[in-house]
Amino acid sequence: MSNANREAPPSAGRAGIKRELPEHFRDYRHVWVFIELERGEVHPVSFELLGEGRKLADKLGIQLAGIVLGPPCEATQHAVAEAFAYGADLVYLVEAPLLADYRNEPFTKAMTDLVNTHKPEILLLGATTLGRDLAGSVATTLLTGLTADCTELDVDVDGSLAATRPTFGGSLLCTIYTLNYRPQMATVRPRVMAMPPRTDKPVGRVIRHKLSMTEEEIITKVLGFNLDRQSAKANLAYADIVVAGGLGLGSAENLQLVKNLARAIGAEYGCSRPLVQKGWMPADRQVGQTGKTIRPKLYIAAGISGAIQHRVGVEGADLIVAINTDPNAPIFEFAHLGIVTDAIRFLPALTEAFTRRLSPHSHDKLAS
Amino acid sequence: MHIVICIKQVPDSAQIRVHPVTNTIMRQGVPTIINPYDLFALEEALKLRGAHGGEVTVLTMGPPMAEDALRKALTYGADRAVLLTDRCFAGSDTLATSFALSRAIVRIAETFGAPDIVFAGKQTIDGDTAQVGPGIAKRLGLLQFTYVAKIDSIDVDAREITVKRRSEGGTQMLKSRLPCLITMLEGTNEIRRGSLDDAMRAARSQIVKWSAAEAGIEDLNKCGLRGSPTVVKRVFAPTTKAEKATQIDMTDKTQHDLADELIAAIFTRQPALEHELAFDGGQ
Numbered sequence: 001m002s003n004a005n006r007e008a009p010p011s012a013g014r015a016g017i018k019r020e021l022p023e024h025f026r027d028y029r030h031v032w033v034f035i036e037l038e039r040g041e042v043h044p045v046s047f048e049l050l051g052e053g054r055k056l057a058d059k060l061g062i063q064l065a066g067i068v069l070g071p072p073c074e075a076t077q078h079a080v081a082e083a084f085a086y087g088a089d090l091v092y093l094v095e096a097p098l099l100a101d102y103r104n105e106p107f108t109k110a111m112t113d114l115v116n117t118h119k120p121e122i123l124l125l126g127a128t129t130l131g132r133d134l135a136g137s138v139a140t141t142l143l144t145g146l147t148a149d150c151t152e153l154d155v156d157v158d159g160s161l162a163a164t165r166p167t168f169g170g171s172l173l174c175t176i177y178t179l180n181y182r183p184q185m186a187t188v189r190p191r192v193m194a195m196p197p198r199t200d201k202p203v204g205r206v207i208r209h210k211l212s213m214t215e216e217e218i219i220t221k222v223l224g225f226n227l228d229r230q231s232a233k234a235n236l237a238y239a240d241i242v243v244a245g246g247l248g249l250g251s252a253e254n255l256q257l258v259k260n261l262a263r264a265i266g267a268e269y270g271c272s273r274p275l276v277q278k279g280w281m282p283a284d285r286q287v288g289q290t291g292k293t294i295r296p297k298l299y300i301a302a303g304i305s306g307a308i309q310h311r312v313g314v315e316g317a318d319l320i321v322a323i324n325t326d327p328n329a330p331i332f333e334f335a336h337l338g339i340v341t342d343a344i345r346f347l348p349a350l351t352e353a354f355t356r357r358l359s360p361h362s363h364d365k366l367a368s
Numbered sequence: 369m370h371i372v373i374c375i376k377q378v379p380d381s382a383q384i385r386v387h388p389v390t391n392t393i394m395r396q397g398v399p400t401i402i403n404p405y406d407l408f409a410l411e412e413a414l415k416l417r418g419a420h421g422g423e424v425t426v427l428t429m430g431p432p433m434a435e436d437a438l439r440k441a442l443t444y445g446a447d448r449a450v451l452l453t454d455r456c457f458a459g460s461d462t463l464a465t466s467f468a469l470s471r472a473i474v475r476i477a478e479t480f481g482a483p484d485i486v487f488a489g490k491q492t493i494d495g496d497t498a499q500v501g502p503g504i505a506k507r508l509g510l511l512q513f514t515y516v517a518k519i520d521s522i523d524v525d526a527r528e529i530t531v532k533r534r535s536e537g538g539t540q541m542l543k544s545r546l547p548c549l550i551t552m553l554e555g556t557n558e559i560r561r562g563s564l565d566d567a568m569r570a571a572r573s574q575i576v577k578w579s580a581a582e583a584g585i586e587d588l589n590k591c592g593l594r595g596s597p598t599v600v601k602r603v604f605a606p607t608t609k610a611e612k613a614t615q616i617d618m619t620d621k622t623q624h625d626l627a628d629e630l631i632a633a634i635f636t637r638q639p640a641l642e643h644e645l646a647f648d649g650g651q
C-alpha cells in the first residue's frame with residue numbers, strides 16, 4: 001500500500017535518521033557488481049555498472065568486485081577477464097554446469113551464499129529481465145533494501161549509498177537509502193550510466209566459490225530457448241544514431257518518413273509512448289522512462305514535445321536534434337539543435353540531403 | 369484450481385504532488401485505477417479458471433478506498449476479494465509489502481484453500497519496482513516465473529506447468545511445478561468486459577477485510593515503515609539545463625536549404641559522425 005503509506009508522515013525514528021548500523025553488519029565491505037552472463041554473452045549494463053561501482057569504491061576507499069555466475073566454459077572465463085578490463089579489482093566466481101541457463105533457484109542460491117560468505121557493502125545489478133528477477137529474490141532472502149531503476153548513485157557523507165530514482169511518472173526524483181541493513185542493493189537500467197573505457201588488464205584475483213546445489217534439487221527445467229528474430233529485435237538502447245517520431249507526425253503512415261530517414265543513415269528508429277499506445281509502433285521501439293533509455297551519438301526527434309518521461313530516456317545522447325512546429329515545445333529546452341518546421345515536409349528533405357551527401361558518387365554527381 | 373491474484377490500486381495520472389515538508393506523496397483528489405499491468409494477470413487467471421475450473425481470489429493491500437479496485441476486479445469476474453488494510457502497513461517498501469501480502473496469502477490458503485498459482489503484475493505504474501512479485505514468491509517458497517509471455521500448459525493433477533518467459537535476447541521455455549508465482553508480461557491478452565451477471569454479483573459481494581491481526585500477522589516489526597529497510601530521504605525536481613537549443617534560422621529558406629544547413633551543423637558538432645556515416649550509412 002505503499003504510496004498511501006509512504007504518504008503518511010514518517011514516524012519518529014525512521015526516514016532520514018541514521019541509527020547505528022547493527023554490529024553484525026559492520027564488517028560488510030566492498031562494492032559488488034553482478035556480471036550478467038546469459039547465453040554466452042555479458043550484458044553491457046554490467047560494464048556500465050562497473051564504471052559506477054568504480055567511482056563508489058574509490059570514494060569509499062574500498063574494492064570493486066565483479067560477480068560472475070556461469071557454467072564452466074570459455075564464455076565464463078571471458079566474462080571474468082572483461083570484468084577486470086572494465087575496472088574490477090577482483091572477481092568472485094561460481095562456476096557450475098547448472099548455471100548454464102538462467103533459472104531463479106540456482107542463481108539466487110549462488111548469489112545469496114556469496115553475499116553471506118563475503119559480505120559486500122553495496123550490491124549492484126542491471127535492471128534487465130534477468131537482473132530484476134534475481135535482485136528481488138536475493139534482497140528478500142537477505143531481508144535487505146533494494147532500490148529499483150536508479151538514475152544516479154552516490155556516496156553520502158556518512159558513507160551510505162544514496163540511490164536516486166524517478167518517482168511517479170518521472171516528474172520528480174527521490175533519493176533512497178538502506179541505512180540499517182547490508183548489503184545496500186540497487187538496480188540500474190541499461191544505458192542509464194555511461195560505458196566506462198575498457199583497458200586491457202591481466203586477470204587479477206579470482207575467488208572461487210562452490211555452488212552447494214545439485215540439478216536434482218532444482219525443480220524448474222529449461223526446455224528450450226527461442227532467439228528473437230533479428231528483424232524483430234530493436235537494438236535501440238545501444239544504437240549510435242536514433243531517429244524517433246511522435247504524435248506530431250499525425251498518422252501511422254507518416255512514420256514511414258522516420259523509417260526512411262533511419263534507413264538512409266543506418267540508424268535505429270523509435271517513438272514516443274503515445275504511438276505505442278495507439279498501436280502505431282511495437283512497444284520495444286518506445287523511448288523514455290518506461291521504454292528504452294538511449295545514449296546515441298545523434299538523436300533526431302520529429303514531432304515529439306519532450307515530456308519529462310521522454311526526456312529522461314534521451315538526455316544521455318551526445319547530440320539531440322529536435323524538429324517541431326511549436327517554438328515553445330519543451331524539447332527545445334534540452335535539445336542541442338532545433339528546427340521549427342513541419343516534420344512531415346522536412347523529413348523527406350533531410351533524408352534526401354543526407355543521401356546526397358553520403359552517397360559515394362555524390363562528388364561525381366556534383367561534377368556532372 | 370485456486371488462483372490468487374495480487375492487484376494494486378494506483379493513481380490514474382502522473383499528477384501527484386509531494387508534501388513540501390514531509391517529502392511524502394499526496395494523492396488526495398487523484399482518481400485511482402487498477403494497476404494496468406495487473407489486468408493482464410487477472411485476465412490470465414480468469415482464462416485459466418475457464419479452462420480448468422476453480423476460483424479466482426483477488427487480493428490487495430491498501431487503504432480502505434482500495435475496495436474500489438477490488439469491486440472492479442469482481443465485475444471482471446473474480447470470485448472473491450480480500451482487502452488487507454491496517455494503519456500499521458503505512459510506509460511499506462517492497463520488502464514489507466511482500467511480507468504482508470505473503471501472510472495474507474497464507475491466511476487465504478487456510479480459509480479458502482491453498483492456491484495453485486499466485487499471479488502478480490509485471491510492475492506497477494507508480495512504485496514501478498517489479499520487486500513485489502519475487503518478494504512474495506521467496507517468502508512463500510513458491511517457484512517464480514517473471515515476465516511470462518504465455519502459459520503453454522497446466523496439468524493440475526500432475527502439478528506441472530510449462531511457460532514461455534521473456535528474457536533479454538529471446539524467450540525461455542520452462543517446465544516446472546505448481547504451486548508457483550507468475551508475473552505476466554503486458555500485451556499478453558486483453559481484459560474481458562465483465563458480464564452483467566458479474567456486475568450484479570460484484571455489487572452484492574462482501575469484500576473480505578482483514579486487519580494485520582486478522583490476517584495472522586503478529587510481528588508488526590516486519591510491517592510498514594518499521595519493516596522497511598529502505599528510507600526515502602529526499603524528493604526533488606530535476607535540475608533544468610541552462611542552455612536551450614540552437615535554432616536553425618528559417619528565414620527565406622527552402623526545406624532543402626534547411627536540410628543541408630542542419631546536416632552541416634550536425635557534422636560541425638560531431639565531426640566523427642560524418643566519417644562513420646560515409647562508411648556505414650546510406651545502404
Ligand SMILES: Cc1cc2nc3c(=O)[nH]c(=O)nc-3n(C[C@H](O)[C@H](O)[C@H](O)COP(=O)(O)OP(=O)(O)OC[C@H]3O[C@@H](n4cnc5c(N)ncnc54)[C@H](O)[C@@H]3O)c2cc1C
Pocket residue numbers: 168169170245246247248249271272273274275286287288289290291292302303304305306307308309310313323324325326329341342343344381382493
Ligand atoms: C508514468 C508515465 C510514463 C511515461 N513514459 C513515457 C516514455 O517512456 N516515453 C515517452 O515518450 N512518453 C512517456 N510518457 C508520456 C509523456 O508524458 C508524453 O505524454 C509523451 O511523451 C508525449 O508524446 P509526444 O511528444 O509524441 O506527443 P505530444 O506531447 O502530443 O507532442 C507532439 C508534438 O508534436 C509537435 N507537432 C505537431 N505537428 C507537428 C508537425 N507537423 N511537425 C513537427 N512537429 C509537430 C507539437 O508541437 C508537439 O510538441 C509517460 C507518461 C507517464 C504518465
Ligand SMILES: Cc1cc2nc3c(=O)[nH]c(=O)nc-3n(C[C@H](O)[C@H](O)[C@H](O)COP(=O)(O)OP(=O)(O)OC[C@H]3O[C@@H](n4cnc5c(N)ncnc54)[C@H](O)[C@@H]3O)c2cc1C
Pocket residue numbers: 001002003006145146147148165166167168174176374375376377393403405406427428429430460461462463465469487488489490491492494495496497498499500501598
Ligand atoms: C517514489 C517511490 C519510489 C519507491 N522506490 C522503492 C524502491 O526503490 N524500493 C522499494 O523497496 N520500495 C520502493 N517504494 C515503495 C514501493 O512502491 C511500495 O512498497 C509498494 O507497496 C510496492 O512496490 P511497487 O509499487 O513498486 O510494486 P511492484 O513490485 O512494481 O508490483 C508488482 C506487482 O506486485 C503486486 N503488488 C504490488 N503492490 C501491491 C499491493 N499493495 N497489494 C497487492 N498487490 C500488490 C501487483 O500485482 C503488482 O503488479 C517506492 C515508493 C515510491 C512512492
